[in-house]
Amino acid sequence: MAKPVRVGIVGCGTVGTGVAQILLTKAEEIKKKTGVKPVLSKIATRDWNKKRFFKVPESLRTTDWREVVQNSDIVVELIGGIDTAKEVVETALKMGKPVVTANKHLLAEFGYEIAKLARENDTAILFEGAVGGGIPLVKVLKETLCSNEVGEIQGILNGTTNYILTKMEKGNLSFKKALLQAQEKGYAESDPTFDIEGIDAAHKIAILAMLAFGGKVDFSQVFVEGITHINVLDIKLGMEMGYKLKLLAIAKKRNNGEVEIRVHPTFIPLSNPLSHVDGVFNGILFKSDYLGQLKLQGAGAGAYPTATAVVQDIIQLAVGLSRCGKVCDITPLGWANHQLKIAKDFYSRYYLRLEVKDKPGVLYKIAQILASKDISIAGVLQQEWILKFLSSHLEVVPLIILTHKAYESKIKAAVEEIEKLPFVESKPVLIRVEEEKY
Amino acid sequence: MAKPVRVGIVGCGTVGTGVAQILLTKAEEIKKKTGVKPVLSKIATRDWNKKRFFKVPESLRTTDWREVVQNSDIVVELIGGIDTAKEVVETALKMGKPVVTANKHLLAEFGYEIAKLARENDTAILFEGAVGGGIPLVKVLKETLCSNEVGEIQGILNGTTNYILTKMEKGNLSFKKALLQAQEKGYAESDPTFDIEGIDAAHKIAILAMLAFGGKVDFSQVFVEGITHINVLDIKLGMEMGYKLKLLAIAKKRNNGEVEIRVHPTFIPLSNPLSHVDGVFNGILFKSDYLGQLKLQGAGAGAYPTATAVVQDIIQLAVGLSRCGKVCDITPLGWANHQLKIAKDFYSRYYLRLEVKDKPGVLYKIAQILASKDISIAGVLQQEWILKFLSSHLEVVPLIILTHKAYESKIKAAVEEIEKLPFVESKPVLIRVEEEKY
Numbered sequence: 001m002a003k004p005v006r007v008g009i010v011g012c013g014t015v016g017t018g019v020a021q022i023l024l025t026k027a028e029e030i031k032k033k034t035g036v037k038p039v040l041s042k043i044a045t046r047d048w049n050k051k052r053f054f055k056v057p058e059s060l061r062t063t064d065w066r067e068v069v070q071n072s073d074i075v076v077e078l079i080g081g082i083d084t085a086k087e088v089v090e091t092a093l094k095m096g097k098p099v100v101t102a103n104k105h106l107l108a109e110f111g112y113e114i115a116k117l118a119r120e121n122d123t124a125i126l127f128e129g130a131v132g133g134g135i136p137l138v139k140v141l142k143e144t145l146c147s148n149e150v151g152e153i154q155g156i157l158n159g160t161t162n163y164i165l166t167k168m169e170k171g172n173l174s175f176k177k178a179l180l181q182a183q184e185k186g187y188a189e190s191d192p193t194f195d196i197e198g199i200d201a202a203h204k205i206a207i208l209a210m211l212a213f214g215g216k217v218d219f220s221q222v223f224v225e226g227i228t229h230i231n232v233l234d235i236k237l238g239m240e241m242g243y244k245l246k247l248l249a250i251a252k253k254r255n256n257g258e259v260e261i262r263v264h265p266t267f268i269p270l271s272n273p274l275s276h277v278d279g280v281f282n283g284i285l286f287k288s289d290y291l292g293q294l295k296l297q298g299a300g301a302g303a304y305p306t307a308t309a310v311v312q313d314i315i316q317l318a319v320g321l322s323r324c325g326k327v328c329d330i331t332p333l334g335w336a337n338h339q340l341k342i343a344k345d346f347y348s349r350y351y352l353r354l355e356v357k358d359k360p361g362v363l364y365k366i367a368q369i370l371a372s373k374d375i376s377i378a379g380v381l382q383q384e385w386i387l388k389f390l391s392s393h394l395e396v397v398p399l400i401i402l403t404h405k406a407y408e409s410k411i412k413a414a415v416e417e418i419e420k421l422p423f424v425e426s427k428p429v430l431i432r433v434e435e436e437k438y
Numbered sequence: 439m440a441k442p443v444r445v446g447i448v449g450c451g452t453v454g455t456g457v458a459q460i461l462l463t464k465a466e467e468i469k470k471k472t473g474v475k476p477v478l479s480k481i482a483t484r485d486w487n488k489k490r491f492f493k494v495p496e497s498l499r500t501t502d503w504r505e506v507v508q509n510s511d512i513v514v515e516l517i518g519g520i521d522t523a524k525e526v527v528e529t530a531l532k533m534g535k536p537v538v539t540a541n542k543h544l545l546a547e548f549g550y551e552i553a554k555l556a557r558e559n560d561t562a563i564l565f566e567g568a569v570g571g572g573i574p575l576v577k578v579l580k581e582t583l584c585s586n587e588v589g590e591i592q593g594i595l596n597g598t599t600n601y602i603l604t605k606m607e608k609g610n611l612s613f614k615k616a617l618l619q620a621q622e623k624g625y626a627e628s629d630p631t632f633d634i635e636g637i638d639a640a641h642k643i644a645i646l647a648m649l650a651f652g653g654k655v656d657f658s659q660v661f662v663e664g665i666t667h668i669n670v671l672d673i674k675l676g677m678e679m680g681y682k683l684k685l686l687a688i689a690k691k692r693n694n695g696e697v698e699i700r701v702h703p704t705f706i707p708l709s710n711p712l713s714h715v716d717g718v719f720n721g722i723l724f725k726s727d728y729l730g731q732l733k734l735q736g737a738g739a740g741a742y743p744t745a746t747a748v749v750q751d752i753i754q755l756a757v758g759l760s761r762c763g764k765v766c767d768i769t770p771l772g773w774a775n776h777q778l779k780i781a782k783d784f785y786s787r788y789y790l791r792l793e794v795k796d797k798p799g800v801l802y803k804i805a806q807i808l809a810s811k812d813i814s815i816a817g818v819l820q821q822e823w824i825l826k827f828l829s830s831h832l833e834v835v836p837l838i839i840l841t842h843k844a845y846e847s848k849i850k851a852a853v854e855e856i857e858k859l860p861f862v863e864s865k866p867v868l869i870r871v872e873e874e875k876y
Contacts, residue, residue, distance in 0.1 A: 022585050022728060029585070030584060030585055033584055034584065134582075134732065135732060136577075136578060139574075139581065139582065140574060143577065143753070144572075144746070145746070146749075147467070147746060147749040214471065273714065273735060276711065288746075290460060290743065291572040291736065291743050291746045292572070292737045292740075292743060294734070294735070294736040295733075295734070295735040295736060296732070297711060297735075298733060299729065299731070299732075304729065305728065305730060307728065308583070308586055309582070311584075320762070324762030324766055326761065326762060328757060328758050328761055
């Protein structure tokens with residue numbers, strides 16, 4: 001029978017601990033299913049005194065990651081961040097050892113170089129756990145959709161912000177209160193910047209875009225807007241119009257070969273299957289030429305779901321190593337040797353909420369500015385009940401404008417002009433609307 | 439560079455034609471992504487005069503399936519049914535050639551034997567296209583959930599019946615009218631028996647149960663009930679109570695090691711993510727120990743989605759053959775050498791609709807029968823508007839009873855007694871309710 005495959009883990013945080021637990025408790029089960037037994041050979045972390053939800057046997061512990069790399073057939077990097085993580089991954093790959101990682105930050109910034117290094121050393125880097133926790137998004141893109149041309153990806157890729165938006169919508173909470181609840185529940189970190197500013201979701205969509213469109217992404221060109229400015233009023237107004245507000249990550253191929261990669265709060269119609277993905281769950285929608293729409297939904301974070309994804313990759317590598325003596329994976333990221341051209345501007349419908357003084361000529365002046373930027377108005381909304389939300393100063397009237405499709409650059413320029421009008425009382429709220437029918 | 443891998447197809451119906459088209463038009467793209475080029479070497483069908491949506495080059499056509507098997511590295515069986523299909527698959531496997539099939543009927547009845555034959559000949563049988571069209575359910579079960587214990591699978595696995603139920607619900611149509619529309623749209627065949635009687639869904643859930651629980655399924659023991667007796671009134675009443683009616687395929691592991699495998703119309707709460715899967719779409723929910731809930735949704739049938747799934751399998755085999763000279767797949771179906779013990783009875787909540795004469799003592803008598811079978815009543819519903827649906831004979835009163843959890847055998851026995859009561863005017867309608875919170 002096949003020799004066991006030695007798996008070494010660098011990093012024993014929540015995901016590392018979860019992977020260790022699954023490997024130690026399920027190895028026989030995995031062997032029964034695959035014929036191959038992945039054996040945890042060593043696990044490194046700096047501080048073994050920290051409390052963990054699973055006790056790693058003393059004999060497997062080390063504080064030296066080089067010892068792990070040296071004594072493993074497969075190296076699992078789970079320390080996160082860039083510096084040491086990058087060194088671990090590069091050291092293993094240069095030794096021809098395949099690597100599994102869940103490090104989205106590292107991949108979003110250096111994924112292409114790392115994949116290149118893996119190819120040059122005839123080995124592989126797998127990273128299902130980096131995007132969407134336990135949901136097999138990377139596998140679907142690499143394997144299921146390999147023969148398809150992916151036109152668009154829409155994803156709710158950050159559980160923290162989805163939890164906050166769901167709490168705001170269903171509990172009528174302010175952003176700050178919903179964030180506090182997320183922190184109390186352990187869904188948000190004490191410094192939630194990466195989540196609430198959209199950066200975490202942007203890392204993930206950048207990785208998926210590299211896979212889907214086959215090229216390197218300059219992460220600094222990804223458009224990112226978080227949810228810190230979202231008011232519960234806008235969520236309620238959206239629902240009134242049949243929309244749910246989600247922090248949507250979008251990667252879209254244009255006819256001219258450019259790609260849009262962007263993360264921002266977005267109104268989506270209830271007919272969009274992602275509108276039902278609430279709470280900490282993640283969801284993703286792939287649109288491709290032959291398969292059409294494929295949607296996946298599940299636990300986008302957490303120790304065990306992410307560990308399941310990491311173990312999926314370990315098993316795939318272990319089966320290849322054991323049966324053929326080499327990795328047998330569809331090479332990721334290196335699908336093309338070019339840089340993706342990221343569109344500088346994009347095209348969307350917009351929701352614009354203004355607070356204006358109630359006097360003649362207001363709408364006329366605003367409409368004039370929009371028209372001067374080629375932005376056409378699809379609808380104007382002004383309802384009694386909105387006033388109740390803004391009871392502090394009733395001489396100010398809320399005005400909601402829905403536009404037809406327009407360029408982001410033009411609506412931004414229009415908003416800048418509108419903001420300067422003397423009767424506009426506060427900073428206009430601008431939210432993109434993904435209107436497409438499903 | 440790697441040699442091209444020769445792919446031979448047996449069967450040129452809609453899926454076969456789709457696979458041929460994808461291979462002929464996307465081979466270069468696949469090579470760019472994977473380094474391996476799958477080349478269509480030959481395709482067999484009995485009648486080349488039939489009109490097809492894609493023209494297969496004359497040089498690739500044959501009417502002799504043995505010629506295809508002889509001249510291919512990978513054999514794709516897409517003729518369907520049992521007889522010839524089984525011969526094709528067995529012939530190829532005995533020659534050590536890996537096989538891709540989308541034949542759910544063959545796998546549900548002989549999957550275990552075929553997988554055994556593949557193992558004995560050190561090759562593989564892959565069948566993503568057999569279940570859920572383009573949705574990678576088999577891949578998720580075999581690979582993503584390999585380290586997890588799957589506790590339950592719930593699926594909407596038949597697009598035809600889902601289309602019919604959606605039409606009944608949203609268009610207020612009778613079953614017969616909705617079926618006619620499905621046939622006009624090409625979603626139902628002229629003989630729709632396999633779909634509307636639940637047999638197609640049962641084939642699929644049997645295959646998934648084999649994968650999830652690692653054993654052989656005696657298909658004759660699978661509980662199957664179709665949708666032909668469903669009345670639009672029950673769909674509406676369900677919605678009134680917060681339920682959607684779906685033809686649900688369920689595979690569930692019990693604490694005693696037995697498994698339930700069943701297909702029947704089922705009321706599911708709106709909090710169940712499958713309640714949003716409407717029209718011809720398929721959806722599936724996996725519940726497992728580490729990953730928790732994972733839901734997939736997409737095109738469950740159709741030439742291109744199913745062809746995408748078939749090509750996914752072809753690519754996986756081609757990469758293994760090209761890189762390692764052998765298949766590199768996680769052996770399916772052969773995960774255990776035992777027969778799954780299928781539970782004879784199961785446990786569910788029930789919706790019972792009766793038409794009774796409006797006179798004293800009716801509910802008392804019915805409650806007495808239910809109590810005698812240990813079935814406890816959770817609620818009784820009787821509303822004005824129901825009467826409008828049954829305006830033909832107003833002296834008859836509809837009575838809806840929701841039960842707590844009870845054994846199927848006991849509720850069936852109770853219904854048999856209730857049906858015989860002199861004041862019960864028509865055959866009672868019994869629908870299972872999957873109540874679990876999500």
